[in-house]
Amino acid sequence: MRLYKAKNTLSERHVQANRQADAKVPDDLWRTCPKCQRTLFAAQMDEYATCPGCGYGFRISAKQRLSWLVDSAIPMDTDLQTKDPLNFPGYAAKLAKAQEKTGLNDSVWTGHAQIDNVEFNLGIMDPTFIMGSLGTITGEKITRLFEDATKRRWPVVLFTASGGARMQEGIMSLMQMAKVSAAIAQHDAAGLMYIVVLTDPTTGGVTASFAMEGDIILSEPRALVGFAGRRVIEQTMHTEIPADLQDAENVLKHGFIDHIVARQDEKSTLAWLIKYGGKQND
Amino acid sequence: MTKENAYAIVQAARSAGKVTGLEIINQLFDNFFELHGDRNGTDDPAIIGGLATYHGRPVTVITTDRGTTVGQRIAKHFGSPAPGGYRKALRLIEEAAKFHRPVIALVNTAGAYPGQSAEEQGQGAAIAQNLLKISQAQTPIITLIYGEGGSGGALALACGDEVWMLEKSTYSVLSPEGFASILWKDSSRAPEAATVMKMTPQALLEQGIIEGIVEEPTDHDQTIQNIDLVLEKRLAELVQLSSEELLKRRHARYEKF
Numbered sequence: 001m002r003l004y005k006a007k008n009t010l011s012e013r014h015v016q017a018n019r020q021a022d023a024k025v026p027d028d029l030w031r032t033c034p035k036c037q038r039t040l041f042a043a044q045m046d047e048y049a050t051c052p053g054c055g056y057g058f059r060i061s062a063k064q065r066l067s068w069l070v071d072s073a074i075p076m077d078t079d080l081q082t083k084d085p086l087n088f089p090g091y092a093a094k095l096a097k098a099q100e101k102t103g104l105n106d107s108v109w110t111g112h113a114q115i116d117n118v119e120f121n122l123g124i125m126d127p128t129f130i131m132g133s134l135g136t137i138t139g140e141k142i143t144r145l146f147e148d149a150t151k152r153r154w155p156v157v158l159f160t161a162s163g164g165a166r167m168q169e170g171i172m173s174l175m176q177m178a179k180v181s182a183a184i185a186q187h188d189a190a191g192l193m194y195i196v197v198l199t200d201p202t203t204g205g206v207t208a209s210f211a212m213e214g215d216i217i218l219s220e221p222r223a224l225v226g227f228a229g230r231r232v233i234e235q236t237m238h239t240e241i242p243a244d245l246q247d248a249e250n251v252l253k254h255g256f257i258d259h260i261v262a263r264q265d266e267k268s269t270l271a272w273l274i275k276y277g278g279k280q281n282d
Numbered sequence: 283m284t285k286e287n288a289y290a291i292v293q294a295a296r297s298a299g300k301v302t303g304l305e306i307i308n309q310l311f312d313n314f315f316e317l318h319g320d321r322n323g324t325d326d327p328a329i330i331g332g333l334a335t336y337h338g339r340p341v342t343v344i345t346t347d348r349g350t351t352v353g354q355r356i357a358k359h360f361g362s363p364a365p366g367g368y369r370k371a372l373r374l375i376e377e378a379a380k381f382h383r384p385v386i387a388l389v390n391t392a393g394a395y396p397g398q399s400a401e402e403q404g405q406g407a408a409i410a411q412n413l414l415k416i417s418q419a420q421t422p423i424i425t426l427i428y429g430e431g432g433s434g435g436a437l438a439l440a441c442g443d444e445v446w447m448l449e450k451s452t453y454s455v456l457s458p459e460g461f462a463s464i465l466w467k468d469s470s471r472a473p474e475a476a477t478v479m480k481m482t483p484q485a486l487l488e489q490g491i492i493e494g495i496v497e498e499p500t501d502h503d504q505t506i507q508n509i510d511l512v513l514e515k516r517l518a519e520l521v522q523l524s525s526e527e528l529l530k531r532r533h534a535r536y537e538k539f
Contacts, residue, residue, distance in 0.1 A: 189382060212321075215301070215377055215380065215381075250327060252319060254323055254324060254325065255318070255320045255322055255366060256319055256321055257318060258319065259315065259316060259317060259318060272315070273315070275335070275381075276335060276340040277340065277381065
């Protein structure tokens, strides 16, 4: 019957009308908040890259964070060379690509920083560098950051973001957890302040070491904070876990986070905490 | 003191119109920045603590809190801290000591929470650790009891350098009802017990249990001003002491009992 052969039903015309649509919409026009599913017009997102709905902070590079976090900064240990202890196939190329993309030698930026004339040592892990995984040079840079701060009697602020240990560096990655912790213990014994800011995601070996060793542990809203990944838990235990189990808000309720701070307030909060929270009568 | 007015103080200490710890914090302290959690699995809402400045001086301030809504009161066990609450307070005091930051503790609790979960999580052990560690914490610690000072649950936050009380507050080993029911098998004899127990500020001052009493008119603002006068003066004196002198003085304070 003619009526049914003609391609003029509403749905068919709709599909035809939209056939070119993909090509006409620019890439990266929209972003979706992974936490509250709100769709955001990417061009409206400011340098803080947060969701106006739930306050979630999108993953940003260390350089981007540095651009609004401090008044001035001088990087440290930019000359350290990442090793390939397992000669892992493809690792060298992956590293080179991450280095080129981020301008960092490994997954953390470290250096001296200043906010409101308060000086401190600052580390920022970069989730865009192989998911902020903990490589040997990542660990070495953080260790040196603490050792330098102990000598100068300066506080340390460390932003964590990590998928955990760097699998491509095997056991050497695991050892970084112990190495960094030992440097933090010396900094602590010298009576100096260490502030952690947990950002999305902070997991695995980083959570099981320096992310949980701060005098004060802050977190960004709705950051994923946990030890084992969701897939590992569910496939090992054969049970589903609650959607918000590893949300910072839930981790706070269980006693491991001091305070949740919006990204926009981090600069002023850190300045205040360093000024008033640290050692008195020095 | 007659038994009527000892029990009148007990009732006044429990009254819903009492000044609250949060009121004191909001009015006397600037930039209060709450620090949550015991770093051990819980964040007891019955204890609120954090960093603040007091007359420009950084301090750690901790208070018990009974909550205002029904939901809050249930979550806070009506102001009776769980073991995690005492662990949170201890970790904040130890952090304060690391940075030589004085501690001000505000206490109004009927006692430590006595439920099954509290037993399982070690209520006794948590209080014990506070007494042990606070005796060595190298920073001035002043406590104000602003309502009920219920037994070990209050002592765990009142074992520092000085303890002050509002006029209409109590501090005792047990509630007068509990005391009467244990000793006389009759909790209705609580008013009589209140007198025998010497749990009013004046009676406690005479026994050397507390350093002093803060006048408490019905007007909260005036009460808070009175608290301010005492706290500022006592703190200014305590921060002058070296850590050694402070701990020696603190040990002597408890040795005499």
